[in-house]
Amino acid sequence: MLTIGTLSKKTGTKVQTIRYYEQIGLMPEPGRTEGGQRRYDNAQLDRLSFIRHSRQLGFSLDAIRELLDLSDHPNRPCHEADAIARRQLKQVEQRMARLEALRTELKRMVHECSGGRTADCKVLEVLRDHSECLTEHDEIGA
Amino acid sequence: MLTIGTLSKKTGTKVQTIRYYEQIGLMPEPGRTEGGQRRYDNAQLDRLSFIRHSRQLGFSLDAIRELLDLSDHPNRPCHEADAIARRQLKQVEQRMARLEALRTELKRMVHECSGGRTADCKVLEVLRDHSECLTEHDEIGA
DNA sequence: GCAAAACCTACACCAACTGTATCTTTTTCC
DNA sequence: GGAAAAAGATACAGTTGGTGTAGGTTTTGC
DSSP states (O other): OBOHHHHHHHHTOOHHHHHHHHHTTSSOOOEEOTTSOEEBOHHHHHHHHHHHHHHHTTOOHHHHHHHHHHHHOTTSBTHHHHHHHHHHHHHHHHHHHHHHHHHHHHHHHHHHOOSOBGGGOHHHHHHHOGGGOOSOOOOOOO | OBOHHHHHHHHTOOHHHHHHHHHTTSSOOOEEOTTSOEEBOHHHHHHHHHHHHHHHTTOOHHHHHHHHHHHHOTTSBTHHHHHHHHHHHHHHHHHHHHHHHHHHHHHHHHHHOOSOBGGGOHHHHHHHOGGGOOSOOOOOOO
């Protein structure tokens, strides 16, 4: 029987986060002691590890919910899990492409800054004047 | 004299977002008509363009606040703006490195999935078993 | 048996918006 | 000029994925 603190250490998840996962229905309600404290078993430890690992791979909580559901039904065809992973891969590649463009632009800004007054600072100039922009970057957030 | 809708179209910013920027003090309070509607001038259009362009480059609203402040004081030395851009560049490079690792892992997952039952789905297996993991990916969020 | 550590609930807060409801102003068209 | 439609106003809730805090209870270790 594991306390929430032990689970927290074993999975690298904050205690509050575990309670949060329970609240949103991602983790099942665990058993309680007489005094009302949560106690977990190994199945729950595995489930939380699965969740954390998936989060580290960039899956959204919704995607993880789907994956857990698939994992709970071993007789269903596998292509759904594969599709989720493929979707995720596509997203990651899109993000990388966008970041690559931003990196180019930022490098240019930094290299052109000669260290004078802000009045003729290239960094600010580039930000002020969109037409200086070499790349198309119309999506926000990374 | 520009309406908020015109400003919205010209900068590709949602109307609500413009009002939100005003609320958090990033945009100044504009003039109003008799009836209470906002009216903007070109200076404000430029400022909003600056904000949007900076957001597209991944700067946080806090960083943009600093940059706007620098931009408002042309006699200050430029190295602060340069430092902000360098910080941003470093962040972008870190994100790219992390995404690169995730991409490798996801590719591996997708390629190994043979399309059988979820019981022996490689995608789920990888997520279940952290020890299969080729990369170190302990930071979350991208 | 008592202090300290770990736990409990409940709620507020973070970024950076977006969406909704309800109402008023402005524009457009006949 | 007057009706209808488009655009604007405020205020507040919701989004994602958590984190932080306050104030109280339970468990553990010596």
